[in-house]
Amino acid sequence: MPLSTASNFAKPDDAFRAIVEAHRGLNDEQSADLDAALVLVLANHIGDLDVLNEAIALAKRRMLDASQQQQQQQ
């Protein structure tokens, strides 16, 4: 099964909000710890290495795009 990038939540704002609220009151270090644990929990829930690799690639591509845009602006 390929990585789903369709919108899967009936109320996407609720999902985004849940993650934002989980980080409320945390400093950067604590937030990074929370994200690390969350990534591992969700990765295991997905349980499919191909999907995980696709997700990693998608997330990384966003980072690369952002840094290229930054370079072009400079």
Added chain:
Amino acid sequence: MALTKTEFGYRRHPDQDRAGANIVDHAIVVVGAGPVGLSLAIDLAQRGQSVVLLDDADRIGEGSRAICFSKRSLEFWDRLGIGQRMVDKGVVWSVGKIFHGEQQLYQFNLLPEQGHKRPAFINLQQFYAEAYLVDRVSELPAIDLRWRNKVTALEPRNDRVALTIQTPDGPYRLNAQYVIACDGARSSLRQMVGAEFAGQVFEDQFLIADVKMTAAFPTERWFWFDPPFHAGRSALLHKQPDDIWRIDLQLNRFADPAVEKLPENVRPRIARMLGHDKFDFEWISLYKFQCRRMSKFIHDRVIFAGDSAHQVSPFGARGANSGLEDAENLAWKLDRVLRGTSPEALLESYHIERSAAADENIRESTRSTDFMAPNSHQEARLRKAVLSLAKETEFGKRMVNAGRLSTPSIYATPLSTADGDSWRGGPRPGASMLDAPVAGLRGEPMFLTEAFIGAGTRFTLLEFNNGAAPELPEGLGAVRIGGKDGLADSAGLAATRYDAEPGTAYLLRPDGYVAARFRHPTRPALDAALARAAGQS
């Protein structure tokens, strides 16, 4: 200590008096009398080959070094006639525990099922293993073991290799059809053939201490992340024979080896770990390690096996065990090529199979090492997350990596015949045979691995009787289960482990790996699989 000789004298050999046109030609010269070179020489000798075995020292190395020998290695040593001696002396174990701080996170059992001749692992100091192997060598006149014989030059010729060998009496020369380099991680033969040995160097340092004490710890592998006695780092405790305990402590990257090794500095660390000071040091060693392998294991007529060909981190017991797997893989192939029953191309499968195994061992041990010694803040953070999740989740426990212990590789190899029938289980082609308890013709209990040895440690058909077995090709050994002249599968485990029905047959290679399997073998199918496994097609 109940040993057994560890020092051996140099003896002049008549070969040393030969020069020029009278230089002696040998079929096989093995360089390095460590566990790999000794085991390889024994296997070859048992197959009828004469072997010259050279070692530059005159004694067995000091220190316990490799201590964990796997089930697969013990099964190999059973075929060499010394498995029982190793097991009798060794400490048998199969359970590992992993702690984080003071809390136990996770426990694993490497061999949770019954009905195997050999345990998952034994711990045995390498010097015992070597001493027993040397004893076995001395029973085999086909092996000519020459101490203090150091190879100083190799010259490739068309059909042989010319070796120059330094001895206390000066140099002499020999020719060999094949030279097998088992001369360890710092292999001088590797340099002589000009091979690269590139890979990853790990900066973290580890301290090994063997301490003698009487203690009531169970015979299990105990690993700690961030223990109270060694904050922020990892530690390992493991039992060896003679009330010796192996302790492995991770040090920081910048620790000064000379200072860290001093007993007065090691002692307080270990006293904190054990909670007492009643122990003596047997051996202290500090090491860093590398994960790397040669790109080719075969350089014309010089073939590399063991640490000379590949090096891994020690977490996972993949060093000596993978070297022994190299030896069992190479011995039967070299024997067949020298006899002319297989073409020289069969040797290429040694490189294909064992370099893939080396890659697997490097991958596994690198992952363990990176988990123990994270390379960045983020890696450390991910590890911290895994360790904390392991307290309450099963997936977290399974992600904790304190060393994944050596198991035999499954070879993707041109020697295998792909499955044509359907299977729900059982070892697939390229996997090593599985053991199971059976009963002999007089009802005597035995194991399948013993029956394989009894059938001659050669190409062997393991058949589950249906009364209609095909006529076997000449020279093929047979192990038959069921029927009136077969072994009894009293517990039903052989059939279960091999997913067998009446008529099922497995073609085993001389190293005990599965070459092919059939629900109902026909003679043409068997002939084809046998030819493929022998490198003839």
